[in-house]
Amino acid sequence: MSPSPSFLGRFPPWVEDYLASREAKAQKILRVLQRQIALDRRLSLLDVGCSQGQITQRLAPRFGLVVGVDFADEEGRREGFHFVRADGCRLPLRSGTFDVLLLNHVLEHVRLPQLLLDEAWRVLRPGGLCYLATPNRYGLMEQHYRLPLLSWLPRWLADRYVRLAGRGRAYLDYPLSYRQLMRLARRFRVRNQTPAVLADAEFFFKGDPGLKGPAGWLRWFPRWSFVLLMPWLPVYILTLRKEQDSVETPAGEPS
Numbered sequence: 001m002s003p004s005p006s007f008l009g010r011f012p013p014w015v016e017d018y019l020a021s022r023e024a025k026a027q028k029i030l031r032v033l034q035r036q037i038a039l040d041r042r043l044s045l046l047d048v049g050c051s052q053g054q055i056t057q058r059l060a061p062r063f064g065l066v067v068g069v070d071f072a073d074e075e076g077r078r079e080g081f082h083f084v085r086a087d088g089c090r091l092p093l094r095s096g097t098f099d100v101l102l103l104n105h106v107l108e109h110v111r112l113p114q115l116l117l118d119e120a121w122r123v124l125r126p127g128g129l130c131y132l133a134t135p136n137r138y139g140l141m142e143q144h145y146r147l148p149l150l151s152w153l154p155r156w157l158a159d160r161y162v163r164l165a166g167r168g169r170a171y172l173d174y175p176l177s178y179r180q181l182m183r184l185a186r187r188f189r190v191r192n193q194t195p196a197v198l199a200d201a202e203f204f205f206k207g208d209p210g211l212k213g214p215a216g217w218l219r220w221f222p223r224w225s226f227v228l229l230m231p232w233l234p235v236y237i238l239t240l241r242k243e244q245d246s247v248e249t250p251a252g253e254p255s
Contacts, residue, residue, distance in 0.1 A: 022054035028204050029104065029131055030059060032193055036239050037129050039063070043099040046123060048088040048116070049106030053078035056102075063100070067093070089115040095122050101130040105143075108134050108175040114184050121187060121242060130188065130240040137175040139234035144173055151175045178230050181238070188240035195226035197237050 033039060041064045047056040050068030057078040060066040066081035073085050086092050089110065101120050110116045120130050135143040135151075142150035145167045150158055158171035182190065197204045199221075221229075230236075 023058060025104070026055045026058035028197070029055065029102065029133075030062065031204055032197065032237065032239065033100065033129070033131060035196075036191070036241075037100065039100075044097065045100045045102070046093070046098040047081075047102040047104070048091075048120070049103065049109070050083075052076050053081060053083065055104065056081050059102075067098075069093075089119055091119050091123055093123050096125045097123050099125055099128050101128065103130060103132045103134075105133055105135070107132065107181075108144075108173045111174060113174070113176065117184055117188075117240075120240070124242045126242055127244045128242045130242075132185070132238045132240055133235060134181065135175045135235050136231075136233055137177045137180070138231060139175075140232075141234065142173075143175075143234065145171070178236060181236060185238065185240050189243055191239045191241070192230075193237040193239055194230070194233060194235070195223055198226065198233075199223055 030039075037043075039062050041062075043063050044065035045056075045059060045063040045067070047053070047059075047066070047068045048070075050056045050070050052074045053068045056066060056068040057080045060080045067084060068081050069084045069086050069088055069091065071085070071087055073083070077083065084092065088106065089112065101124055103116070103120060107113045107116060124130060137151045139151070141148055145162060145165075147161060147165055147167065150161055150171060151173070153161060155171065159169075162168050162171045176184070226233075
């Protein structure tokens with residue numbers, strides 16, 4: 001995963017905005033999950049790339065077992081769940097353990113995203129569900145550095161752009177296109193939740209006026225038109241289902 005010792009430390013100007021939005025983000029994730037799976041206290045949740053655990057803590061009361069994993073142990077980490085400091089691409093967890101897994105804006109920080117998705121597959125139980133949200137490589141505004149067209153550029157030019165803009169010494173992220181994302185997730189049964197979320201911004205972005213307003217105008221578009229817009233949308237939200245008849249990989253061995 002990202003070599004950075006602290007994710008929040010990379011973006012000091014926006015940390016307060018980031019933390020203030022966690023309640024609304026948690027509610028959006030919960031609403032997406034509730035449309036795909038019946039949540040109750042018998043289920044287990046794994047949040048990979050949990051950072052301080054702001055979202056993990058908010059979702060914890062809906063599950064029985066909750067584990068947060070991150071490469072770094074962030075200062076100010078929340079309580080109310082089990083924390084494991086580990087690389088998400090090499091999870092020290094038993095195969096087939098979790099009912100629900102979160103990859104909320106994590107995949108773009110991983111140099112080899114297929115390894116992360118393979119680990120998600122391994123630790124999910126058959127029938128388990130992965131919530132995956134990640135920015136689009138071809139979105140007009142790069143989501144983390146907030147620089148236009150940054151992720152479109154070749155790596156050497158993106159590094160120079162970041163330095164000239166005073167946002168760091170290099171561009172550390174690896175956002176994917178929609179086509180790349182679908183190819184990497186091919187062993188799951190994938191449902192693209194992006195059109196449903198954007199078409200009902202009043203429901204999914206309740207409590208987040210910063211997103212509800214900009215997304216609200218999309219309700220005037222017919223649902224089929226989102227297929228045409230998909231390559232250019234700023235963020236993708238998918239649910240990945242591990243089929244019930246999937247063959248399990250032995251514990252500790254990547255699939």
